[in-house]
Amino acid sequence: MDEQDLVRKVQAGDQDAFAEIVRLYKDRIVNYLAQFTGDYQKAVDLSQETFIRVYFKAKKYKPLAPFSSWIYAIASNLAKTELKRSSRRNTVSLEDVTSQFDSGIYSKDRPDTGLIKNLRSALDDLHPRYRIPVILKDIEGFSQEEIAKILNKPVGTVKARISRGRGYLKRELEKALHVRGEGAALKGESHGRA
Amino acid sequence: MDELKYLGQLPRVQAPIGFESRVLAGLAERKERRLRRVKTLRFSLAGASAFLLVGFVVTRLFILPGTGPIVSAGGKKDRPAAATLERVRPAGQVIPINEPVDYSREVRELSRDSGTIYILEQVSDITTADISY
Numbered sequence: 646m647d648e649q650d651l652v653r654k655v656q657a658g659d660q661d662a663f664a665e666i667v668r669l670y671k672d673r674i675v676n677y678l679a680q681f682t683g684d685y686q687k688a689v690d691l692s693q694e695t696f697i698r699v700y701f702k703a704k705k706y707k708p709l710a711p712f713s714s715w716i717y718a719i720a721s722n723l724a725k726t727e728l729k730r731s732s733r734r735n736t737v738s739l740e741d742v743t744s745q746f747d748s749g750i751y752s753k754d755r756p757d758t759g760l761i762k763n764l765r766s767a768l769d770d771l772h773p774r775y776r777i778p779v780i781l782k783d784i785e786g787f788s789q790e791e792i793a794k795i796l797n798k799p800v801g802t803v804k805a806r807i808s809r810g811r812g813y814l815k816r817e818l819e820k821a822l823h824v825r826g827e828g829a830a831l832k833g834e835s836h837g838r839a
Numbered sequence: 840m841d842e843l844k845y846l847g848q849l850p851r852v853q854a855p856i857g858f859e860s861r862v863l864a865g866l867a868e869r870k871e872r873r874l875r876r877v878k879t880l881r882f883s884l885a886g887a888s889a890f891l892l893v894g895f896v897v898t899r900l901f902i903l904p905g906t907g908p909i910v911s912a913g914g915k916k917d918r919p920a921a922a923t924l925e926r927v928r929p930a931g932q933v934i935p936i937n938e939p940v941d942y943s944r945e946v947r948e949l950s951r952d953s954g955t956i957y958i959l960e961q962v963s964d965i966t967t968a969d970i971s972y
Contacts, residue, residue: 660863667862671854679852689855696862697869764845783846814846 648712655703663703667696670713673785674720680780681724683769691727695720710794717785718795721777728773760818767817775810782807 648669654662674695679688698719706715768776781787781795789807793800 660866663866664859664863667859671858671862672851675854675858676851680849685852688852689858692854693858693862693865697866700866701869760845761849764849768846768849779846784849786847 649708652703652706652708652712655700656706663696663700666699670716671696673713674716677717677780677785678720678724680768680784681721681773681776682728683765687727691720691723695723698723711791714787714791714794717781717787718797721795725773725777763818763821764814767814767821770817771810771813775806775813778803778806779810779814783811 651662651666655666671692675688675692678691678695679685682688682691695716699716702719706712768779771779777796778792781792782789787795789800789803792807793803796803798806
């Protein structure tokens with residue numbers, strides 16, 4: 646069934662069509678929110694709230710933009726509000742969540758090193774204003790025009806934010822590499838002395 | 840730096856098992872809560888309206904001054920139907936009286952006084968005082 650047909654059915658109050666939409670988008674939305682918040686459990690809760698809002702606001706949706714953009718817009722707004730609300734952040738490594746999710750076991754003690762960790766950390770430190778477009782572009786694979794629709798901002802603004810976000814990530818990664826290089830050199834030195 | 844290409848390779852997560860049923864359960868709960876809120880709102884509005892109505896009636900009947908009983912002017916029973924209903928006012932107050940005026944006597948017929956010319960002239964600077972009853 647076409648996505649627009651599903652939306653029309655949801656607008657008419659069809660709960661099965663809504664369940665189908667949840668099935669289609671659940672993984673994408675949970676992943677997007679997990680990348681944004683850096684907290685899997687929070688991402689799941691926010692995703693649930695996102696879909697409930699989709700159901701109640703379905704009548705407001707106009708098929709001018711793709712439905713996916715609309716869902717992502719709702720998710721983004723919710724995530725931004727949540728970030729503002731909670732000042733403290735409990736960050737959970739996404740690597741840990743991915744590998745141990747199915748078994749239902751979560752361990753914070755699992756070692757998480759290397760470039761992915763640095764990237765994750767830099768992404769978490771990035772201001773939401775730049776983090777959202779960077780995630781949508783580089784992780785979710787949206788075009789700049791689609792991101793502009795999701796964020797309701799001009800394409801030029803989106804381009805600038807992606808560029809600034811990437812610039813920040815590069816600088817942070819370079820810093821991390823530099824620190825790691827120094828650490829390795831020190832380690833080598835100490836081994837040499839021994 | 841090429842490290843940013845790894846952004847796309849960051850580990851992806853999936854929705855937990857039973858996510859759909861959780862969403863649907865949450866939806867049902869939210870619907871019920873919404874329905875309850877609408878009911879409460881309706882009852883509140885009805886209660887507020889009833890309270891306002893009762894308040895208005897009580898204020899009109901017992902609190903506002905000068906709201907005596909209504910009787911027909913003069914207090915007689917055998918008044919013509921055209922008699923106006925007035926409230927009984929305390930002594931000392933000015934009572935406006937409307938008198939009917941028959942202008943048919945004041946205007947003369949043109950055929951009787953055909954040659955008469957009326958010249959309206961101001962004879963005094965003093966304006967006529969109003970008649971007060």
